[in-house]
Amino acid sequence: MKFFTLPAAASAMAVLLGSAALAEPSGVVGFLMPDQASTRYEEHDFPGFKAEMDKLCPSCEVIYQNANADVALQQQQFNALLTQDAKVIVLDPVDSAAAAGLVTLAQAQGVKVIAYDRPIPATPADYYVSFDNEGIGYAIAKSLVEHLKASGVPDGAGVLQINGSPTDAAAGLIRDGIHRALKESPYKTLAEFDTPDWAPPKAQEWAAGQITRFGAEITGVVAANDGTGGGAVAAFKAAGVNPVPPVTGNDATIAALQLIISGDQYNTISKPSEIVAAAAANIAVTFLNGETPEAKTSLYDTPSELFVPAVVTKENIKAEIFDKGIQTPEQICTGEYAEGCKALGITQ
Template sequence: MRTRRWQVVAALLAGLLTMSQAACGGDGKAGSGSFTVGLLLPSRSVPRWEHSDRPLINKRLKELCPRCTMEYANAEDDADRQRQQLTSMITTGVRVLILDAADAKALRSSIIEAHRAGVPVVAYDRLAEGPVSGYVTFDGAQVGRLQGEALLKAMDGRVKSSQVVMLNGDPTSPNAAWFRKGALSVLAGKVSIGRSYDVQGWSTDDAHAQMSAAVAALGPDRIGGVLAANDAIAAGAVSALKRAGVRPLPPVTGQDADLDAVRRIVVGEQYMTVYKPFRAEADAAAAMAVALGRGDDLSKVATTTTDSPTTRRIPSVLLTPRAVTARTIEQTLVKDGVYTVDEICTRALRTACRQAGLAR
């Protein structure tokens, strides 16, 4: 009887194991079938998050794991809200998190919470503190260098006779310091930095206020260029310069290739932007999330490692950004399908587009 009883128990255990493997895709690997990936983005003030990153990540996730689902939340520039969103996703059972932290330091405790719950975190676009499992971004030093080089070229003969205003990104973002360091590696010793401001929340309104303060302090005729960390900041700088009656406008840099910024470049209000092919970044993040969800390491995805203030040798992908001016919009943004000529060239911009070689 005892032998028969053990045979029954063994058969039941074998059946349960088979069912468990089938639920996981049939090979015993955790997550090789269906699971949920949580995506947490930081704000709506920068258009790219909603218009580019979110749909691209979701599309690539479905391609790599057709039965996977994505749960999404936007912090709207509120780190406390993002902490709550992250905790909620852990509670509802997401297997992996892709996180662009609203505040890299403030989210550290939440990332520790995820780690303890067995939920790996992929840091997206900016490196958060804590035990993150992977990191995907663009080379921030190169972003700054592209901006600095473009600004020097645009200023040309005015380098010695005028000053540069630096409108840096949000100080809570490690990327802001990265961009600034890259820009200064080009500008230091070649131009005079008249004023340098940190722009809270990468806010257009705050950038407008800071640029207005710079004009008042330096005078409208002494500003030879504006190093704006991204396109939202550039928008605030341009509006402040126009309101102060600065003519002609000095060259203004940017980043993210927002549609409004591209249109400002066409009409000559902004000199350049930095295009970061979002599809490549989204693809790498989705690939990391799927690998982690299936219990695989990141050796086939990551190309390098990065150290954060809290974690060493994080598997990473650092992508290459590209500078865009009026003359290179077609070879970059239009060619890559980011925008069509018709989207850029509204009726009011037709003449400017023709001069930039865009309108047919």
């Protein structure tokens, strides 16, 4: 039998305590995204979250699911994570109001909920991380207004406003930002539409009806994201309108960047989802460590971190997208967009 002297025993205990202090966190972490209408969740958000979790918590089990715009399916996915003893759930809700009940359920079981991209106004989550959605709405609309002024569009001219899903609180914030910018402008809103599930075909159908209704009175379109903006562009093209009035967007999708290069979309927002995803992973690991993440600001009584994105137009697309490595010419400058890329100095 081996005995330690008192100093040796104390030293051995110190080593054990030190090892415990350095022990890596572990556990099940859920990452629940809302829909597949946008390609960003599979292409950017989840890969960014998983990569950061792999660095910070290699022993954690990350479970990713997408609800495909189905509220009931997302509730099932959330409940399944609770039965799998998830310690933290990152939730981008299909329906911000319905998600309040999920937050209450999780918190009653000691599970932390990080609201992601879309806030949950009715019941504060444990943390909220996103880009500044109201700021996005203001920025894209303000950019369009300045462009219309510079193009000589007279005061009193009309624009269309295409919002996101009425069940998405983030869409409401984007809408509020657009309202603020348009209210400050000399232009009037001809008509406004909330796009169910952010579905581009629904935005296109509505825009087609407004083209029939207002015709040449439409001098621009403030669309809340690239999907709805792309729907508007498609409606103008189908109606034979040439050139297409300037249309806004948000998300810097490949399709939108190509439309900007071809001149069919005026702007978008560059907000690399990996930035917010990595922040969510850091917050999740802080919770796993039993610590409280620092609140950079607060929204809906929820400690929050909101990132500021960049507006992208033809003038700065090379600097913001290609020089920063967010996309490559090989991904964007294909086929009919090759000449446009050369004209903008993106390729030789």
